[in-house]
Amino acid sequence: MRALAINGSHRRGKNTATMLRLVLEELEQGGARTELLEISDLRIEYCTACNHCLRKTECRIQDDDVAMVAERMSASDAIILGSPVYFGNVTSRLKALMDRTRWMHMRENVxxxxxxxxxxxxxxxxxxxxxxxxxxxRFLQHHGLRVIEARDPRSGVYNLGPMGTLYDSLEGEEIRWRKGVMEDGLTVRTCRILGRNLLRLLG
Ligand SMILES: Cc1cc2nc3c(=O)[nH]c(=O)nc-3n(C[C@H](O)[C@H](O)[C@H](O)COP(=O)(O)O)c2cc1C
Structure with missing residues (x-):
C-alpha cells in the first residue's frame, strides 16, 4: 500500500501540511508507505495548451518536476491533495500542477x-x-479516482473531506484566532477519520 500526499500550500510544513500528515499517520499505522510532497519545493511550469496530450499519453514539457510527481502518482494506491484556500480556490501552484496532469487522462486514464x-x-x-x-x-474524479470522504463510520454522518479554519470563537466583539490547525480538534479528528477510511479500503 502506497499513499502520496501533495501539499499545495505556498508555505511548507504549515496547516495544510499538518492536516495531510495526520491523514498519512493513520495510513502508516496500518502499514502503508507514505510520502508528502511540498509543492513549494517543486518547479512546475504552466501548461502551454499545446494539445500534445490529445495525441500522445505524455506531456511535451519534460524539464521540470511534474514528470517526477506524475511517476509518484502512478505508483501510489491513494493520492491525497491538500490546499489552503486562496481567494476561494486552490493555490495557483497547485492549479498549475493540476493542469499539467491533463495527459494522464486525455487518451487513457492513467x-x-x-x-x-x-x-x-x-x-x-x-x-x-x-x-x-x-x-x-472533482479534479480527482476527472482522473477516475474514487473519492473517499471523512464520513464517520460510527454515525454514518455525511462529511466532505476535512476543512480546517483558524477562526476559533467570538469573545465580545473580538475574534479569537487559533495559532494553528492542531488547536482545531474537529479538523484533527476529521483528518484521522479520513486516514482510517482510506486504510479500510486499501487494506
Ligand atoms: C493569496 C492568499 C489568499 C487567501 N485567500 C483566502 C480566502 O479566500 N479565504 C480564507 O479564509 N483565507 C484565505 N487565505 C488564508 C489562508 O487560506 C490561510 O492562512 C491558510 O491557513 C494557509 O494554509 P497554510 O498554513 O497551509 O499555508 C489566503 C491566503 C493567501 C496567501
Missing amino acids: LDGKLGAAVTHAGLRNGGQEMTQLILE
Whole structure:
C-alpha cells in the first residue's frame, strides 16, 4: 500500500501540511508507505495548451518536476491533495500542477481506480473551504479516482473531506484566532477519520 500526499500550500510544513500528515499517520499505522510532497519545493511550469496530450499519453514539457510527481502518482494506491484556500480556490501552484496532469487522462486514464481524497484549510470560518474541497474532489474524479470522504463510520454522518479554519470563537466583539490547525480538534479528528477510511479500503 502506497499513499502520496501533495501539499499545495505556498508555505511548507504549515496547516495544510499538518492536516495531510495526520491523514498519512493513520495510513502508516496500518502499514502503508507514505510520502508528502511540498509543492513549494517543486518547479512546475504552466501548461502551454499545446494539445500534445490529445495525441500522445505524455506531456511535451519534460524539464521540470511534474514528470517526477506524475511517476509518484502512478505508483501510489491513494493520492491525497491538500490546499489552503486562496481567494476561494486552490493555490495557483497547485492549479498549475493540476493542469499539467491533463495527459494522464486525455487518451487513457492513467490514474483510474486509485483512491483519492482532499483536505483544505483557510483563515476564515466560511472562507471558501467547501468550494475548494469540491474543486479538488472533482479534479480527482476527472482522473477516475474514487473519492473517499471523512464520513464517520460510527454515525454514518455525511462529511466532505476535512476543512480546517483558524477562526476559533467570538469573545465580545473580538475574534479569537487559533495559532494553528492542531488547536482545531474537529479538523484533527476529521483528518484521522479520513486516514482510517482510506486504510479500510486499501487494506
Ligand atoms: C493569496 C492568499 C489568499 C487567501 N485567500 C483566502 C480566502 O479566500 N479565504 C480564507 O479564509 N483565507 C484565505 N487565505 C488564508 C489562508 O487560506 C490561510 O492562512 C491558510 O491557513 C494557509 O494554509 P497554510 O498554513 O497551509 O499555508 C489566503 C491566503 C493567501 C496567501
